[in-house]
Amino acid sequence: MGFLFSKPSPLKPFSYLSTPTASQSQTQPREQYDIILIGAGPAGCVLANRLSEGGKWNVLLVEAGGDNEKETFTKIPATWARNLWTGVDWQYYTTPQPNMSNRSLFWPRGKVLGGSSSINALIYHHGAPADFEDWQRGGAEGWGYEELAPYFKKSEHHTPHTAHSDIDLTHRGSTGPWHTSFSSSTPIMTSYISSAQAIGIPYIPDFNTPQGTTGAAQLSTFVDPKGHRSSGATAYLTPDVLARENLTVLTGTRCLRVLLRSGRAVGVELANEAEHSAVQTVYVREGGEVVLCAGAINTPQILLLSGLGPRKHLEDVGVECLGDLPQVGRNLQDHLQTCIPIRTKPGHSLDYLQLSPLRSLPSLVRWMLGWGGLLTGNGAEAAAFCRVDDPSNAHPGAPDIEIVAAPVSFVNHGRFKAPWMRGITIDPYLLQPRSKGWVELRSKDPWEYPIIEPNYFSDPSDLQCLVRGVRLSLRIARAPPLVNSLDLRPGKHPNVYKDREEEVYNMGDSREEELGDDEIAEWVRKNAETIYHPCCTARIGKSAEDSVVDTQLRVHGVDRLRIVDVSVFPRIVSGHTTAPVIAIAEKAAEIIRLALTEREAKD
Numbered sequence: 235m236g237f238l239f240s241k242p243s244p245l246k247p248f249s250y251l252s253t254p255t256a257s258q259s260q261t262q263p264r265e266q267y268d269i270i271l272i273g274a275g276p277a278g279c280v281l282a283n284r285l286s287e288g289g290k291w292n293v294l295l296v297e298a299g300g301d302n303e304k305e306t307f308t309k310i311p312a313t314w315a316r317n318l319w320t321g322v323d324w325q326y327y328t329t330p331q332p333n334m335s336n337r338s339l340f341w342p343r344g345k346v347l348g349g350s351s352s353i354n355a356l357i358y359h360h361g362a363p364a365d366f367e368d369w370q371r372g373g374a375e376g377w378g379y380e381e382l383a384p385y386f387k388k389s390e391h392h393t394p395h396t397a398h399s400d401i402d403l404t405h406r407g408s409t410g411p412w413h414t415s416f417s418s419s420t421p422i423m424t425s426y427i428s429s430a431q432a433i434g435i436p437y438i439p440d441f442n443t444p445q446g447t448t449g450a451a452q453l454s455t456f457v458d459p460k461g462h463r464s465s466g467a468t469a470y471l472t473p474d475v476l477a478r479e480n481l482t483v484l485t486g487t488r489c490l491r492v493l494l495r496s497g498r499a500v501g502v503e504l505a506n507e508a509e510h511s512a513v514q515t516v517y518v519r520e521g522g523e524v525v526l527c528a529g530a531i532n533t534p535q536i537l538l539l540s541g542l543g544p545r546k547h548l549e550d551v552g553v554e555c556l557g558d559l560p561q562v563g564r565n566l567q568d569h570l571q572t573c574i575p576i577r578t579k580p581g582h583s584l585d586y587l588q589l590s591p592l593r594s595l596p597s598l599v600r601w602m603l604g605w606g607g608l609l610t611g612n613g614a615e616a617a618a619f620c621r622v623d624d625p626s627n628a629h630p631g632a633p634d635i636e637i638v639a640a641p642v643s644f645v646n647h648g649r650f651k652a653p654w655m656r657g658i659t660i661d662p663y664l665l666q667p668r669s670k671g672w673v674e675l676r677s678k679d680p681w682e683y684p685i686i687e688p689n690y691f692s693d694p695s696d697l698q699c700l701v702r703g704v705r706l707s708l709r710i711a712r713a714p715p716l717v718n719s720l721d722l723r724p725g726k727h728p729n730v731y732k733d734r735e736e737e738v739y740n741m742g743d744s745r746e747e748e749l750g751d752d753e754i755a756e757w758v759r760k761n762a763e764t765i766y767h768p769c770c771t772a773r774i775g776k777s778a779e780d781s782v783v784d785t786q787l788r789v790h791g792v793d794r795l796r797i798v799d800v801s802v803f804p805r806i807v808s809g810h811t812t813a814p815v816i817a818i819a820e821k822a823a824e825i826i827r828l829a830l831t832e833r834e835a836k837d
């Protein structure tokens with residue numbers, strides 16, 4: 235009976251563009267939009283909502299992927315990794331990394347409404363206040379911690395959790411659209427936090443305060459009170475927002491390039507994502523703007539395809555250079571992780587949820603009824619943010635290593651499963667990498683994936699820092715009370731194994747004091763993977779020599795073209811990237827509203 239009452243979807247397919255409207259014929263260019271937003275990741279969703287508020291401006295949001303509502307695994311926090319290598323993932327790979335055993339690393343990116351915030355690991359984290367102070371000092375005026383803090387609060391709707399009554403709620407938002415709280419926690423993760431304390435990392439009630447992030451605790455997540463994922467799409471593109479007459483959301487539609495006329499963005503070229511065919515041109519109204527929100531890989535790709543980028547590179551691939559912007563696609567930064575799975579004694583690991591559909595059924599039913607439970611957990615439950623004292627790191631006020639712990643054996647992005655798995659994972663992240671890479675076009679074909687060169691470990695201090703992170707992780711594992719729940723096997727070496735089980739668990743069985751730095755480094759080079767935080771490929775700065783956008787997020791030298799997404803980060807934050815992206819987008823919405831209003835007043 236449900237279909238009798240179901241409303242037509244407010245989302246529009248690509249073919250909508252060739253449907254004549256009352257005011258226009260098919261042959262006329264469409265000029266009905268004041269704002270064209272490219273990419274419905276968290277940034278695009280925030281802007282679509284805030285700029286269509288009040289009904290004044292006509293907004294078009296263009297997304298290559300489909301409807302998040304149809305994707306069950308995007309909703310259940312515990313199944314986030316099930317989205318990888320599926321249709322809601324762009325499934326990028328890096329170039330082979332010479333400092334990492336020549337491996338090409340898998341780089342998932344969300345391709346669905348909500349972008350990566352619909353498929354990610356749901357960790358809610360602002361980054362360290364010192365990160366944003368560093369941005370400001372480096373020339374990104376207006377993007378310091380004090381300036382961004384109100385937007386973290388504006389976006390957030392934090393639901394207090396009884397187990398976390400020590401949180402100072404004055405630092406958390408309570409009226410924003412984006413739901414945050416704490417997911418379910420498992421007893422072994424409480425032991426992890428106690429063991430971190432036992433080796434000298436202090437407990438901290440909340441990682442998201444002006445006091446900074448250093449310490450150990452349970453991580454906050456973006457879950458709603460029913461235990462469902464709260465993404466950019468579920469928070470900002472709610473049914474009432476999608477019903478606004480002045481907002482059009484196109485799915486299954488890829489932006490190929492921005493159209494420029496006399497140094498001004500006048501529209502975009504759009505194509506059918508599924509068929510790679512039919513191309514349509516959509517223009518912005520006089521006084522309007524194009525905003526790229528396509529993320530760290532696709533935003534620079536679109537800029538380059540539009541003729542904005544390093545002149546030499548554009549000439550090499552046969553794209554006419556319309557603006558010589560040497561920093562487009564440069565400064566690529568990312569965090570690396572090295573998962574250390576460790577066997578547990580029976581009754582401590584949640585691996586069974588992945589291995590046995592039957593045993594996971596009660597948790598699924600509980601989640602479906604909105605009663606919380608294990609499936610509201612994101613795996614990455616607890617963390618310890620610390621400095622491992624690398625004196626060469628850029629800003630000492632922030633941590634350089636985060637050690638996340640999960641009550642499952644996390645191998646190959648959660649894809650590898652085997653019946654012998656029963657463990658937890660302790661996972662150090664390199665938070666302040668000094669290595670920088672780039673994104674470039676492979677050719678001028680807009681359908682060809684760009685070259686992604688993260689250049690991992692090109693600065694040797696990054697490898698040294700991660701080696702220290704592995705040592706610290708092994709020390710936490712050997713400290714009480716956590717050690718009492720582990721099933722550690724003696725005499726194992728991380729780089730010597732006879733089968734897959736030993737390959738997975740030997741590092742966890744090792745004693746750090748028995749390993750040399752070179753042995754750990756060898757293991758890290760073979761095992762490190764992205765923790766999915768690429769950014770900075772269109773950074774904010776002072777001029778085209780050092781950056782791509784100015785402090786108002788306008789592309790240098792181009793009129794009416796802005797960038798609002800993770801690519802504008804001047805430098806990677808020492809934490810997780812979604813919350814800063816959402817705060818940046820909230821602030822950008824105000825900047826854009828003001829610009830449109832001022833332009834209208836002049837006309």
Ligand SMILES: Cc1cc2nc3c(=O)[nH]c(=O)nc-3n(C[C@H](O)[C@H](O)[C@H](O)COP(=O)(O)OP(=O)(O)OC[C@H]3O[C@@H](n4cnc5c(N)ncnc54)[C@H](O)[C@@H]3O)c2cc1C
Binds near residue numbers: 275353359528
């Ligand atoms: C697997 C995974 C786990 C992660 N875990 C966490 C976590 O736990 N916590 C955290 O804070 N962060 C996490 N992140 C990172 C975080 O999700 C991203 O930094 C954030 O989503 C970036 O937002 P964005 O708006 O810049 O771009 P994106 O989220 O990348 O969104 C860009 C959108 O633009 C669309 N698009 C791209 N090109 C085009 C085009 N040409 N035409 C039309 N549409 C286009 C894409 O399909 C996508 O929907 C994770 C990311 C991944 C992939």
